[in-house]
Amino acid sequence: MPTMRSAEYDARFRAAAFAWLSTRSDDGAPMVTREELLSFCFEGERIPLIDHNRGIRRPKVLRGAVSLLTTYRPSPQAAPYEDAFGEDGLLRYKYRSTDPQQADNRAVRGSMEDRLPMIWFYGIAQSQYLAIFPVYAVAEEATGHQFVVSTDVPVESIAQAPPSVLEREYRAVQTYRRVHQPVFRARVMHAYERRCAMCRLAHPSLLDAAHIRRDKHPMGIPAVSNGMALCKIHHAAYDQDILGVRPDLKVEVRLDILHEVDGPMLRHGLQEMAGVRLEVPRSRVQRPDPSAIEERYTQFTAANR
Template sequence: MAWLRERSARGEPVVRRDELLAFQFEGRPLPLVDSRLGIRKPKMLDAALSILTTYTRDGAPAPYDDAVGDDGLLRYKFQGNPRHYTNVSLQVAADRGVPLLWFFGVGEGLYLPFFPVWIVAVEPERSQVAVALEDAQRHLRVDGVTSEIERRYSLRIAKQRLHQPVFRQRVIHAYESCCAMCRLRHTALLDAAHIVPDREARGVPAVSNGVSLCKIHHAAYDENILGVRPDGIIEVRSDILQEIDGPMLKHGLQAMHQHKLALPRRRSDHPDPLLLEERYEKFRALV
């Protein structure tokens, strides 16, 4: 965990699979993920060390249905037979209350790490375990009688701590760490902007509902200072085009008018034209 914190402090939280497999502890090889399985249980340990969620493209079926339960806690599926040694190691982790690492796929061979996480309940009848993303969640009840305020709290934690960071990394990776409007390539200054906001039913955390934007253009998009047509052409609001101000207004905003978004290489990662149209109509209503 100290190694992951140090690595993340350098501005790149995403780790490659080969880095995880080549990790060493005190001079000895100690892969942080299994070469074949989703649960890593080293021979010298009784409890699991890490769990992994495989990257799947938007719309593709996931090999395991890891999801949020009715109580707001995340669920991680067993790997085959519940008595398999890796699944047993999750039970040991739950019994001892030890922390684990969770590596979440955001691209081919790329993972966003979450740590520490804890196994707070084992649900063998559903072939899954309940996972807490932060210490406060470890004290919530998972027996089906969670209060509404606790459930909403856990849902918010899952959204803020897991879904939003994963969405950001997947979008920025698809756009090759580049602002789709101004081409800025400083990852620390990039956001994953929702086309349809995630508070709305159609605002799904899919790459096709996102655009990689620098913080200035993300804010301008959210404030309807500029909009994007379904064909990817950027429009700046007419009153903004008539303003006279400093170089940021002239070169950062006004110069974007009638330019086209720089799109990802994979067509499946392109913005959904229907979602762009829905958002563009709201922009046009304010022009």
């Protein structure tokens, strides 16, 4: 039976896990498979970074939880993060069961009390995860059966008093940059097979995950059905209403751009997009939401009258 090791061993293990994840970069984002996480080895010993059927992982040799996991859900009705983002700009992670003394919940509490850094694995596709690290459990909300998780600072830096407006905004921006944005991008890139939906460009470093309903829209959820993989020029043109997408998923180009005379970038990059049909994901639930496409197209036509 494995026994709990020293605090120094615990620190070495977490540092090694972070270093390994940093090498698993996919265009700057640490992407890993379930098999890789279950096969992780440290100092000659296999110590998985996730559990087979639990969201909280605490190896017996460690002093607290090492990871949290959010399962992949393809349906836009189960949109990511809607239960995990508090008004204070910090994330929430639900207990396992509602019993605060359940072993996995005690493990997260142990990491919180000892100020131990953890990893949050977000499901991008079936058995594929994006790793966000380090994250810290900074508080517990027993009535909500959840822990408060920071992606920016450890527990000692979180004030006990209610955060100011500026603090909430700062935390929200940090969480968006470190969690929402990369998870949304990774899910969209996977669904669109890392190709621009308009021109088929297949260089991930030149692609963006574009929102159909903008992320500040009340219904601008970070779900694949509200996104498209677009190369940077087509993303910018879409956001500026130079390009629009009709309800039949064909691209429309602003009239003055169609009649403009310039160099090959204008001709091939924009004008020749007129009438091109979007290449969309194979999975129906990941294809662009028709109501979002129609709403955004209405905005495009209104802007170009």
